[in-house]
Amino acid sequence: MDYFPIFLKLQGAPCLLVGGGEVALRKARLLLSVGAELTVVAPELTPELAEMAKQGQLTHLRACFEPAQLSGRRLVVAATNEREVNRQVSVSCQTLNIPVNVVDDPDLSSYITPSIVDRSPLVIAVSTGGGVPVLARLIRGRLESLIPSGFGRLARFAAGFRDRVKAGIPDVERRRTFWESVLEGPLAEAVINGDEAAAVQAMERRLEDAGKQTAQGAVYLVGAGPGNPDLLTFRALRLMQQADVVLHDNLVAPELLELVRRDAERIYVGKARANHALPQGDINLLMVELAQQGKRVLRLKGGDPFTFGRGGEEIETLAAHGIAFEVVPGITSASGAAAYAGIPLTHRDYAQSVTFVTGHKQDGSIHLDWPALTRPAQTVVVYMGVSTAQELCLAFIEHGKPATTPAAAVEWATTERQRTVAGTLRDLPELMSKHHIASPALIIVGEVVGLADKLGWYRTRVC
Numbered sequence: 306m307d308y309f310p311i312f313l314k315l316q317g318a319p320c321l322l323v324g325g326g327e328v329a330l331r332k333a334r335l336l337l338s339v340g341a342e343l344t345v346v347a348p349e350l351t352p353e354l355a356e357m358a359k360q361g362q363l364t365h366l367r368a369c370f371e372p373a374q375l376s377g378r379r380l381v382v383a384a385t386n387e388r389e390v391n392r393q394v395s396v397s398c399q400t401l402n403i404p405v406n407v408v409d410d411p412d413l414s415s416y417i418t419p420s421i422v423d424r425s426p427l428v429i430a431v432s433t434g435g436g437v438p439v440l441a442r443l444i445r446g447r448l449e450s451l452i453p454s455g456f457g458r459l460a461r462f463a464a465g466f467r468d469r470v471k472a473g474i475p476d477v478e479r480r481r482t483f484w485e486s487v488l489e490g491p492l493a494e495a496v497i498n499g500d501e502a503a504a505v506q507a508m509e510r511r512l513e514d515a516g517k518q519t520a521q522g523a524v525y526l527v528g529a530g531p532g533n534p535d536l537l538t539f540r541a542l543r544l545m546q547q548a549d550v551v552l553h554d555n556l557v558a559p560e561l562l563e564l565v566r567r568d569a570e571r572i573y574v575g576k577a578r579a580n581h582a583l584p585q586g587d588i589n590l591l592m593v594e595l596a597q598q599g600k601r602v603l604r605l606k607g608g609d610p611f612t613f614g615r616g617g618e619e620i621e622t623l624a625a626h627g628i629a630f631e632v633v634p635g636i637t638s639a640s641g642a643a644a645y646a647g648i649p650l651t652h653r654d655y656a657q658s659v660t661f662v663t664g665h666k667q668d669g670s671i672h673l674d675w676p677a678l679t680r681p682a683q684t685v686v687v688y689m690g691v692s693t694a695q696e697l698c699l700a701f702i703e704h705g706k707p708a709t710t711p712a713a714a715v716e717w718a719t720t721e722r723q724r725t726v727a728g729t730l731r732d733l734p735e736l737m738s739k740h741h742i743a744s745p746a747l748i749i750v751g752e753v754v755g756l757a758d759k760l761g762w763y764r765t766r767v768c
Contacts, residue, residue: 307434308417313404316340319377322363323370323394324384325350328408332382335418337362341380346370372397382418383407411435420445424457426464455497462496463488466508473512478549478600483515485547522596524623526616528609528635531642532558532745533719540633548603550595552588556607556638556745558720565603585615589622596628607745608638613663613688637661639686642718642747646725647761648754655752656684664690664697664748671696675704684751691744695734701750702730711754713766716746725766727757740767 320336322329325347333354336343343363345354350365358365366374370390375381381403383394388410395413398405407413411434419430420441429448431441463484474480487493492511495504525544530536537545545551545565553562555575562571574583574591583591595602610616610632623630639661643650650659662673664687671693678685679701690697694714702708713727714737726736730750736742757766 308432310419310430310432312428312430313380315380317342318379319344320380320382321346321374321378322382322384323347323390324382324386325354326384326386327351328386329382329384330354332384332408332418333357333363335421336380336382344374346374347385370394375401375403378403381405383413409438422448422452424452424454424460427452427456427460453497455499458499458501459488459493459496462501462504466512469512470515474515479515481549482601483511487511521629522599522601523629523631524592524596524602524604524620525631525633526604526606526610526619527633528614528637529553529557529561529605529607530636531608531638531640531645531719532556532561532717533641534558534560534564536636536641536719537561537564538633538635541635544603544633545605547601549600551603551605552592553605554607557605560720561605565605569603585618589619592619593622593626593628596623597626606635608641609635612637612639612661638688638718638745638747639749642715643686643749645719645723645763646713646715646749646766647757647759647763648713648715648749649756649760650684650686650753652753652756655756656682658683659686660684661686661688663688664693671700673700675700679704679706682752684749684753687748687750689744690748691737691742691746694737694748697748698730698734706730706750710750711752712748712750713754713757714742714746714748716742718745718747719763723764725757725761725764726768727754727766728768736768 316339318341320341320343322333322336322343322345325345329345330351330353333343333345344366345363346366346368348367348369350358357363370393375397381394381398383391383405385391391407391410392413395405395407399415404416405414406416406418411417414435417432417435419432422429422445431444433441470480470483474483492504492507527541527544542564548566548569550570550572551565552572552574574588592602592604604619606614606616608614616632620630620632651657660678660683662678662685664671687697698712708729708731710730712730712733713725714733716724726740726742728736
C-alpha cells in the first residue's frame with residue numbers, strides 16, 4: 306500500500322482550510338460534518354462560506370496564507386487555485402509534521418481524502434492513492450447501492466451491546482462467532498428494517514443462551530479456483546472471511562490468501578513433487594484436531610476440492626470423527642486454463658467429450674487407460690503432468706494418437722503470470738523445456754487446441 310488508511314477523530318480539533326472558492330466549500334462541509342473547529346484563510350469567500358462564517362460555523366481570516374497561521378492546527382487543507390500557494394502550505398505543514406492535503410495534488414499531500422460512504426457510525430473510505438479519483442467515486446457509488454442505510458442503525462445497535470457480549474462471552478473466538486451469527490441473521494435484518502424493539506428481545510435471548518453453549522468446530526473444504534481472485538465463488542469468499550484457521554496448499558495464489566481474515570492462523574500444508582509439507586494422513590488428522598478445539602477450519606485448495614484435490618479422502622476422515630463439514634466447489638483448473646487460453650474443452654466439430662486425468666508417474670511408468678484416451682473426437686486434460694510431459698506425449702503417440710495432434714501447456718492459468726505454449730504431441734515437450742514451463746500447469750490434448758489462435762483472448766501465448 307502507498308498510503309496507510311486511518312480514521313482521524315476531529316471533533317473540536319482546530320483545522321485550517323486555505324482557500325475560499327467552490328472546492329474549499331466542499332472541503333469545509335466535510336470538515337464541519339465531523340465536528341472540526343474550522344478556520345478558513347482567504348481574501349474572499351463564496352456566498353455559502355460567507356454565510357457559514359456569519360452563522361458562526363467557521364472562523365474567517367480575511368488574509369493570504371502565512372506559516373504563522375498553522376500554529377496549533379491538527380489538520381490542514383489547501384484548496385486554492387494557485388499551485389505556488391498550495392506548495393507553500395504543503396512545505397510549511399510538513400516541516401511542522403502537520404497532516405496536509407492539497408486538493409487534487411497528491412504529490413504535495415501528506416494524506417489524501419478518500420471517497421466516503423457514510424452510514425455513521427459505519428464509515429467506508431475508498432481511495433486510489435490520489436491517482437484516479439473518478440474510479441474511487443464510481444466504486445463508492447456501487448457500495449452506496451449495496452449497503453442499506455439501515456447498516457448505520459445496526460452498527461449503533463451492536464455497539465450498545467458490545468460490553469455485555471464481551472463480559473458474557475470471554476473467549477475471543479466464541480465471541481467472534483457469536484457476533485457473526487448475529488450480524489448475518491434475522492436479528493440484524495430486524496434492526497436494518499427499524500424493528501429495534503424485537504431485535505433487543507432477540508439479543509437478550511441470544512446472550513442468555515450463549516453462556517450455556519460450548520464451541521462447535523467445523524471444516525470447510527473450499528475450492529479456490531485456478532488462481533484469479535475474481536473467479537472465487539461468493540460462498541468461498543464469505544467463509545474465507547470467517548475462518549479461524551486456514552490450511553492451504555502450494556496451488557493457492559498469494560493474492561487469494563490476502564482475502565483471508567487477517568487474524569486467522571495460516572498453516573501451509575502444500576504438496577509439491579517429492580516435497581510434502583505434511584503427509585495427507587497428517588493433514589486429515591490436523592483438521593480433526595483443530596475442529597475438536599471448536600475452531601472453524603478452512604481447507605483452501607486450488608481448483609476444485611473434488612477434482613484431483615483429494616477432498617473425498619479428507620471428508621471421509623472428518624465424517625469418521627463426527628466433524629461437521631461443508632464442501633464449496635471451485636472452478637476447476639481445467640475449465641479455467643482452457644477458457645483463458647481460448648481452448649474450448651468441447652466443440653461439436655472437434656470434441657464431443659472431455660476427460661481429466663493425472664499425469665503422475667508411478668513405478669517408472671504412467672498407468673492410464675490409453676485406449677480410452679486416444680479415441681478420436683475428444684479432449685484430454687492432464688493434471689500434474691509437467692514432470693512427465695515427455696513420457697506422456699510419447700505414450701499418446703505409441704497408443705495410436707497422431708503425432709500431429711494439437712497439444713498445449715497452460716502455466717499459472719487465469720492469473721497475470723499465465724503463459725501458454727502450443728504445438729503438437731511431437732514437439733510440445735521440447736517447447737515446454739525451451740520456455741521453462743513449470744508447475745502449476747496443465748496439458749491439453751486434442752483438435753480443439755488448434756482454435757486457440759482464433760479464440761485466445763486473455764494473454765498472448767508464448768508460442
